[in-house]
Amino acid sequence: MRNPYVAGKHCYLRHPTQEDADGPWHEWLSDEETTRYLNLRYLPNSLEGQNEFYQSMRNSGDRLVLSIVDIATEKHIGVCNLSSINWVHRYADLAVIIGDKEFRAGPYVVEATSLLLRVAFKRINLRLIKSDYVKTNESSEIIHRLFKFKKTGQIDDIFWDRDRYVPSVQMALRREDWLRRQPPEAATEQAAEG
């Protein structure tokens, strides 16, 4: 592992590198299937655009972007981030993308989400993670269920999904609810920290 920020069994998260920005990252955010349910990715991406994002993200005070890397191959397979981080009220939005389609069938999206939540609640001390998904996105819906996010609202007919407007579902996960799902030793350690 190279410069891991947090590591799991199959993948780890680390600060993105210039090599990542010069790799296939920009292609993921142009791909029709990958971007189908993303709010702001309806226009094509480019290598230059990705490098601009890479430079801006390094100076951002309210966004933490991390590369997802397969431990076995050291391959950059996706990207995840905590965005709109509010350092006063201590909440943020969460997003995880497995860009490399070869790695979508494995445990990577679940593990990367788990690692990012650990970063949010333990490393940078957030208390609430917000998220939303397009109601027709079955994969996203089920991942929110797995991590016990709770529905906080819904905006009807807001997202254009190919041939119709569909609802966006707002979700949130509170730190105390996340803690209940942690292995006993981690939860005890957290309780001791107060």
Next chain:
Amino acid sequence: MNEKLIAIAIRIFGLAEGDVTMDSTPADTANWDSLHHIRLILETEEEFDIELDEDDITGIVDMKTLAATVTKHQS
């Protein structure tokens, strides 16, 4: 317990009896993609009335580890 897990997997993956055994893995089982994998975990939680922690969830990679995780929570 194994029969119950196999029945859940067959139902989730939309397969026929005999297509899933306790030796099955995503690599050798039709329709075992990440979406169905998560459904398998959620359905197992409901069926056995257990709540898995995140270490359990990320440790489930095939039918054997699924069974071992359920056993751990039942003991």
